[in-house]
Amino acid sequence: MSDQGAVISQSAQAGLGVAGIPEGGRRDVALRFFWIGVVAIVFFAAALRTPGLASRSLWLDEAYSAWFSALPLGELWHSVPQYETHAPLYYTLLKGWRWLFGASEAGLRGLSLAASVATVLLVSLSGRLLKLGREGEAVSLLAGLLLAMNAGNIKYAQEARPYALETLAVTIAIIAAARLVTLVYRQPGIGLRSVASAAVVLTLSGGLLLWCHNTALFVAFGIWCALGVAALMLPAADCRRLLAVAVISGFGALVLWSPFLPWFLKQSQAFGAMQFWIELSRFDLISAWILAGGGRTPAVLACLLAVPGLWFMWRRQPQLAVMLGIILCVPLSLVLIISFAFKPIYIDRLFGWMGPILMVLTACGIVGISRSVPVRSAALAVLLLANLHAVTMQYAAPPIEDxxxxxxxxxxxxxxxxxxxxxxxxxxxxxxxxxxxxxxxxxxxxxxxxxxxxxxxxxxxxxxxxxxxxxxxxxxxxxxxxxxxxxxxxxxxxxxxxx
Structure with missing residues (x-):
């Protein structure tokens, strides 16, 4: 062995990189850059969601949010559910928020803005929360950047309605469910105590999700179906363990939601006798995907990249790929089937929560589409330009109702x-x-x-x-x-x- 080879070998044995930098030091540098990226993306997301927050007029549904949140709590929880088809939790949270920040347009919309920015933060951190390594952290940062520039997510971050909060609840629930699957997949025979924290987060976020909107029941059903299918992909003992945790957490979420269940049944019965005010069209088969993708052109690009993104995720952990695919498709399919076959209940804004999932798969597609850095960079640049154009057009659009x-x-x-x-x-x-x-x-x-x-x-x-x-x-x-x-x-x- 040459003297130079001996030096490199000794450096490697001492835990040094080729450049003589300790491996621990290199990890510290990477971690520092990761946190800088997270902070930059969060501030960028907040900056993109601020224009028009105060200058744009409230529209009718937002005016109702302002009116409901000004009512006394007793009336809000006992009288309002008799004629309002949304659970009163959002209006209660908004009541507290307006007490802190005022009832101006910006004050009322601030709760949705905070929920949207928190969603961007969670997506950016998801790779680290799931302990997916450097590659997973890079994908999550990229997904956070795409979500920060997503026009659909920005739109509902600027409305005093519960959709941004629902998106946050869905994102927390999916990360908790993915954490459960990852723990059981990587540590066969893991004890229930080791997964308790993720199960508790799943229970709480599932309960919050159900309180956000009446149609959130379809979303929760999709999440727990995905968790069940992911469990079936594991060895028998681990499958039983994960299914038990899923059943317990699902039951806990239903218990948290149960005080509203009588109102939900009454509202569903009353809604069945109402004439729906929106007519369905074939465009509704794709409108949710357009919203989740951030506009027509960005959505086409995102969906094209999400296909190799699913394959990229499947090669690393197939359970997660199956989970995200089921969550994206099952709730939307159920609502569309009910709407076209029985009673129209579909509105595209009910599916803004799909945005973070689609952005994660899109980021996986960008990373996995090619090993060539120029190819990846070109794909990212085209998508970012399309997102920027969609956001600019959204800023220029007139209010829904002035x-x-x-x-x-x-x-x-x-x-x-x-x-x-x-x-x-x-x-x-x-x-x-x-x-x-x-x-x-x-x-x-x-x-x-x-x-x-x-x-x-x-x-x-x-x-x-x-x-x-x-x-x-x-x-x-x-x-x-x-x-x-x-x-x-x-x-x-x-x-x-x-x-």
Whole structure:
């Protein structure tokens, strides 16, 4: 052996790298760069979610979030579930949030922004939380960057609605489930105590998920189905152990959700008798994927990369690849089947939670598509440019409904003693948020018939229209009643006395 070879051999025996740097030191450098990357991605995500947070008007659903969160807790938990088809947990959290940060547009939306940024943080950390090594940490950082620039995730980070919180709950639950599978896969015969912490996190996040939205039951079903299938891919003893943990954690999540179960059953029965206001189309078969991918072009690129991403994950730990595939497909398929075959319940925004999963698979696809660094870099650059364009277009898009401008138009023309007739009546909630003028009556009241003023009001027959065009105010000064028409068509309204 030459003298140089002997030196290298001695250095290796001493735990040194080829450059004479201790292996521990190299790990410290890599870890430092990892945490710098995590912090940079989180700040980048927050920066992308801030524009328009305060300048964009609330739309109708957000106005309801503002209204519900202002109600007393007793009414919020005992009366509101009688007519609102969402669990009251989000409105309760928003009530506490607005107490801390105010009820402005930015204040109300801050809870969703925080949940979205927390989701980006968890995705960026997922490789380290699952102890997947340097390659796994690199993939998770890349997935965090893609999610930070995902236009669909940014959209619901800027809305005072529960979808960003639901996405956070789903992400926590999936990481906890993946942690359970990874522990059992890597340590055959592992004791139940060793997986207890992951099982508790899965239980709590599953309960939170169920409280976020009524359709979250489909998502929870998909997560636990995926966990069960992953267990069946393990040796018999480990399979039984993991199935037992899955059953216990699932039962615990249901127990946490059980106080709302009677309301859920009543709401489901009432919803079954309602006419759904959104018509389904063949576009709905792909609209959830477009939302999860962050826009049409980014979604096409993300889905194309997710296919080799699944194969990349399968070669390293097939249980995780199967889990993510099932979670992506089962809940969406169930909702689409029910919507097209029985009762329409599908809206694309219900599936924003798919974004983090798709971004993880996309990141796996970028890393696994080729060993060539230029090829990987080119794929990443094209996807980032597509994401940037989608985010820019989203910033430039007008508000869903400009309730602020509409309320200002009415406020400039209203006089004490006038009555504001909102068609449909839900629009009155937005007027109350932006301009609750003194001496002005809003007709009809919101939801409760007991909340309507005692005036002699003849109800209008409302028929939904297919198109949702911007709202425009129509004033009728003959009877001193401003009438506001939205995306609904009202039958002729009889004279409404204002005296």
């Amino acid at each position: 309730l602020r401008e509409l309320s200002a138009t009415i406020a400039a023309d209203v006089r004490p003693g006038d009555a504001i007739l909102a068609v449909p009546n839900e629009l009155g909630v937005g007027f109350r948020y932006y301009s609750d003028a003194a001496g002005v009556t809003y007709l009809p009241g919101s939801f409760h018939i007991s909340r309507q003023p005692a005036n002699d009001v003849t109800s209008a027959t409302l028929e939904p229209r297919r198109s949702r065009r911007p709202m425009s105010p129509i004033s009728q000064r003959g009877s001193a009643i401003p009438i506001v028409s939205g995306w609904w068509r009202a039958a002729p309204i009889s004279t409404i006395p204002t005296a």
